[in-house]
Amino acid sequence: MSTSVFYHQFERHANGEGVNAHSTTYCPGCGHGLAQKFLAEAINELGVQDRTVLVSPVGCSVFSYYYFDVGNTQAPHGRAPAVAIGHKTANPDSIVICYQGDGDLASIGLAEIVSTAQLGIPITVIFVNNAIYGMTGGQMAPTTLIGQRTTTTPKGRTLLAGQPLKMAELISGLDGPVYVERVALYDNRRRTHAKRSIKKALELQVAGTGFAFVEVLSECPVHLGLEPEAAEDWVRDNMVPIFPLGVKKDTTDGAAFPVIPTARFDPEAALTAVGATTERPPRFAEEFPTHIDPEDISFKLAGSGGDGAQTAAMILTRSAINEGYDSTHIPSYGPESRGGTSYADVHVALKEVMSPAAPRPHVLVAFNAPSLAKFGPTVRPGGLVIYDSSVISARPDDLATEVRTVPVPFTGVAAELGAALVKNVVALGALQGATKVFPEETFLTAIRATLKQKCAMIPINEEAFKLGAKLAGEQVC
Amino acid sequence: MTRVAERPKPFVVPEYCKGCGRCITSCTKACITMGTEINPETGLIPIVLDLSQCNGCGLCFDACPEPYGLRPQGEEAAFELLDPSTVLGPRPFDAPQPEPRPDTSVPLPEREPLIVKGTYAAAVGAVLAGCRHVFGYPITPSTEGAELMARVLPELDGVFIQAVSEVATVNMMYGAGGAGKRCMTFTSSPGFSLMLEGISYMIGAEVPAVFVNVMRGGPGLGNIGPEQADIKLVCRGLGHGNTHAIVLAPATPQEMLDIAMLSFELAFKYRNPVVVVGDGYLGQMTGKVRLPRRMVEPGIPEWAVFGDHSHRGNLICSLNLSELGLEQHNVHLNEKYERMTAEEQRADLYRCDDAEILLVACNTPAQLAKGAIKELRDKGLKVGLFRPITLWPFPIEALRTLLDRVKRLVVVEASSGQLEDELRLALSHADVLPPPLSHVRRMGGILPSQDEIIEHVLGLEEVR
DSSP, X not given: OOOTTBOSSOTTSGGGOGGGGTOOSSOTTOHHHHHHHHHHHHHHHXXXXXXXXXXXXXXXXXXXXXXXXXXXXXXXXXXXXXXHHHHHHHOTTSEEEEEEEHHIIIIITHHHHHHHHHHTOSOEEEEEEOSBOTTTTSOBOTTOOBTOOBTTBTTOBOGGGOOOOOHHHHHHTSSSOSEEEXXXXXXXXXXXXXXXXXXXXXXXXXXXXXXXXXXXXXXXHHHHTOOHHHXXXXXXXXXXXXXXXEEEEEOTTSOOOOOOOOOOOOHHHHXXXXXXXXXXXXXXXXXXXXXXXXXXXXXXXXXXXXXXXXXXHHHHHHHHHHTTOEEEEEEOOSGGGOSSEEEEEEEEESSOOOOOOOSSOSEEEESSHHHHHHHGGGSOTTOEEEEETTTOOSOOTTSOTTOEEEEXXXXXXXXXXXXXXXXXXHHHHHHHHHHOSSOHHHHHHHHHHHTGGGGGGHHHHHHHHHHHHHHHHHHHO | OTTGGGOOOEEOOGGGOOOOOHHHHXXXXXXXXXXXXXXTTTSSOOEEEOGGGOOOOOHHHHHOOSTTSSEETTOTTTOTTOSGXXXXXXXXXXXXXXXXXXXXXXXXXXXXXXXXXXXXXXXXXXXXXXXXXXXEOOOTTSHHHHHHHHHHGGGXXXXXXXXXXXHHHHHHHHHHHHTTOOEEEEEEHHHHXXXXXXXXXXXXXXXXXXXEEEEEEOSTTOEEEEOOTTHHHHHHOSSSSSOOOEEEOOOSHHHHHHHHHHHHHHHHHHTSEEEEEEEHHHHHOEEEEOOOSXXXXXXXXXXXXXXXGGGTTOEEOOOOOOHHHHHHHHHHHHHHHHHHHHHOOOEEEEXXXXXXXXXXXXXXXXXXXXXXXXXXXXTTOOEEEEEESEEESOOHHHHHTTTTTOOEEEXXXXXXXXXXXXXXXXXXXXXXXOOOEEEEEOOSSOXXXXXXXXXXXXXXXXXX
């Protein structure tokens, strides 16, 4: 009847002056006023005014925040349910209400309402269906009846304009909602019932039960071209047969929605969650490998997808950082990265890596012939090419003469170990054996850290690494 | 019930009755009739009450669509506004004054550096900046951020929600940001395009949030290679209206973390979204990332629609039907943009002290440019790098001080000249006549290479 949930004075309405200070923007006889009155009374009766956040839609009820003395957010057209998710997860104690019309909810906002309903998060949706677009001036709504004239169906809606969308039935077909009902406002009995339904939908949120949806069949006398009383009759006689009233779904005795957590800000927990540790990896290198470059060494590891070039590159980067140097790894993009090939660029710098790309690598590790053909000529003079001699028969002709080659049978060694997957670790071993960029133990430590979750794989990887290092080392010495 | 006799009967203030007559049919005692006289205040014909038969059933109250239409008798006394002419006096909202709940800076114990990808580093920065609400829709090459948040946030009782679309994503942020929470998303170019509607609303309603856009090749679906072709969008096209947001362009995984933390500070300082742009290369780049020694435990801003007693009077809204009112709001927003322009320009200068040729680049191209500079310096050329960290506002003040000596500007970018346009606009607004300007550009998911930069510089007439 009366409630303090409405502002005493609608100050946001034309500065709250004169008659506007106490009158809504709704046309005479509009059902919005009733639905909002019932909603205000429910908020009042449940004592949740302070906790309530009302999400206003776009449409005739866009100005709901003029009237409701609660926290208010005005949402973009159709997006109220998504905005409501933001509010509800921001403060699980808040009582979040989406008040939406048929254009907002059933047309432009279909994806948001369906996905939010299916999520089942405890919010309350009041859906006002008056079968027409009010604010924009009487255009077809998704709920407009077949034969109904609107300004965009001037001869009446035909099947070519689609059939009226039955939102309560659609929403009730989802798993998420706990309560879906369609109510009306056209006589005393329906109004009393509508009031109860709206209150129930709100109670279910207060109790944390779940998502509740009340579709309210409402009158738009102005755009129906009817007097308010005739508009009530029109809803009863024309809308109700298409949009039957009643409870469409009620699973309120089932399991409640999970408790939405309230965020914690414990420093230790935050650091642990992002993977930070106090474990300082041991260092084995005595100095920066200046025998390769005084301050910045670049590597390219190139193969096909599945060769494990990226993992090997990552272990190399980890090894360098563990030794206290700067290092970067990027999976290589560019036109050459098409067709299932996989290239990795790694830099190891004494102080800071500048460019992370390796257009002229000191060291190339090639897992196949095309990679060697492509990148071999880019290796800088005095550089090193380590390649899989199981699949590449001989040193290509176009390599610069001052580039050394170290053939190691990555695939063959891995096959002998009975684990084809470890050929990249054989390659990594070969890289270490041929370059001595860091001691063996640096790499083995990084390999163990990488395989922390798969401890059983550590011995075979260590063996693969050592074999690769040995085979390459013998050639270099 | 013996209290029937006490049930209140209705009264009506004619000015608040729109004469819809819905109460007339609700009354079983025929107490209500349509009036005959037009109310001069409203131009409408209000109903007339004859309560001689009224039994106080109250059905008419539930039939009246107006909050202050038919009302129970007895409320007149409390309802001090019977006379519309008296409503003009000041009458503040009942809602209380929000209590300040400021952010707190919490010390962090020392930890070893992380070895992580750029996108991951941004996510870590966000967590340490107090972000516990992340919404997102998977799109390559930004998905690692969402994946990390989906794993990490539950451990901190935070929330990660995979939305039905980028459109829903940005609106979840509008809700959570409007509630005063630090929230963010990771997306990539096509997804960012979809978020523009919501970003315009957020700027209009002054809602802070952080968007990390790992730019990929476009237009359209394009490809997933690295490009910088959203610069125009983030600097000049954040949805409809007079919009701007601070745009930050990190260049290394470390900076992804540092800038993610800074972004939240700036977003809340100005009550405005902040956009972090990276390129696919940077997002995928693994490097060493040192952790800060402090983290943030956010409070609740006074303006937030948090959903509690203290914040009940607040409104998050971008609608303003009064043209003058909306103009005023735009003036207010523009003043913010001007403050951002004055206070938030950030740039990194690399070997600029004696530079005669200045490369201008951001994100990974800036790192490639550094690599090129090293080689060009070895050849004895005085080349430096001017790296805008804020793309908007463009750090023109830092650049201006260098221009006396600079004989040539070379913009290195992975777009058709969008960074160069920002540079030229900034120079023009600052009334600076720049030295000759040329560029190294790639498009389509390719970054300019170090060699292309070197080749371009060696071909300049200033060098030949």
